[in-house]
Amino acid sequence: MERIVQCIADNVVSPLGLDSASNYDSVKSGKSGLKRYDGIAMSLMDRELVESACLENGIPAARFTFFEKMVLLSCIKAVRDSGIDPSSDRVLFVLSTTKGNVSLLGNTAGFPEERVLLGVAARQISDWFGNKNSPLVVCNACISGVCAQIEAMRALMSGRYDYAVVTGADEQSPFIISGFKSFKAVSNDFCRPFDSDRRGLNLGECAATVVLKAADSVQDGWQLLNGAIRNDANHISGPSRTGEGSYLALMEVLRNCTPHHLAFVNVHGTATAYNDEMESIALFRAGLTDVPVTGLKGCYGHTMGAAGIMESILSMYAVMDHTVLATRGFAQQGTTYPVAVSPVNRTTDRRQFIKLLSGFGGCNAALLYRLNG
């Protein structure tokens, strides 16, 4: 008998709030975490707020890096809300991150050098919960958060695990900021996804967790139906001009649903010229021109390893609230193929959505969710 995979708990830690509900309320009311720092727009965590939240949760300040603290804060509440025993050997910990503790390369801040290794960082988290299984780190550039959920889904369907704690996070540092600037991909102003005047992305910080559960039959609540990862096989740092990988990933997940059942596609929508143009082509080719499209980068910036998970969680809250969230920063169509994106919140009564991402290395991922019951 085939197992199904459900999402039973979630948490988002971001500049807009330390739990999913406050994040959703902020976004729905039009708030953004983006601010100007030395002339460049970013969405950064308040360091003092993180420290005081760690204190409240009994997380020893000196034992963990800032990156690990964000991860722990997002995990602890999600794990508590799920009611699972995180130390069980039937629980798998999966971490989605692009750069983890890379800021230690510039300054180790007293931590052992090996802490920059992503597997070692992930072990700090699973150790905190007393989990003995080897944690898995998914490091697939900007699509990591969707890939991590897909891999957790597969691990649960195999029968080897009953629960997966899947966290996505990234810390911004001069390493990442200088790199994206060197690519000329960063906008100093607040980003404008899909807009005719879009000028690049903003970087953001976030940690987000979903707790997934394997079940033997369909139950009320959120189900992860089908996910796919596809490569453009075109260029390591530029998206395909024909949206090849995103198109193929979309077509694969659409085998499990028809477009008129979709509340929306939550896109990557980084607000770079190339990404948004590519996504518009992929959506058109996949026959999704009439499906509402929504993007969250105008509220959070590009949160890298967190994006796939945080944006999935916000999408779940939106569907439960019968809402297609506004795409903050968008005003005027600016892609070859028009996409059904809107600057204001809309209503919906549909109960499925697709989360779509693409990233360096030519990778693309799509994941289909359905609200049962």
Add this chain to the structure above:
Amino acid sequence: MEDLKLKYVYIDRQHACVDGVMLEHESQGGAMLSELYRAHIGDWPKFFKMDTLSKVGFLASDLLLKAIGREKPGEEYTSDCAVVLFGTTASLCADRNYQETIQDADNYYPSPALFVYTLPNIVTGEIAIRNRFRGETSFYVVEKADAAQMAFHLACAFDDDVTAGVLAGWVDSRHNDDFQAFFTMVTRDDAKYTDRLAAAIQTIMDNSNI
């Protein structure tokens, strides 16, 4: 049940081995990679732009595909071959190289050509471009090389119905002259019994000092 035997390629700073047969070379470390590229591949000049992790992965994957019967990279795009790689260092080597370019505020020269390689999955993209693979590409970072863990996640890749084979590998690099990799091809049948696949991967690891 008969043991599963997988053809494999192994490369470290001093050795390159194709299915148990050592390739001859004079140099070591990074220079060895270029020497082997010139001797056995030679038609992909982009190789010289790659970072060490990508060079090792590209070389190992190309030698493997040749060893299992590919004449030359396909003309047609295909989605049925996934690329799934594992490692402990991820892009640490590229990270260190890039960090050097931004460490000193007075000598600050961040380079996009270096930065792009600070993502370990770039090597999966390089292999996909070379072979016109449009299937799944994934990079997993783990604490240590563990055959059972790798076999489990390789078997998971076949949950995607499109995937008929996985170009699977281990690739690590701490410095430009310090690296270790093995590559193999796993079919859906090979992945049917995870324990048997794990034993086959363990054999490769035992033969290659990983």
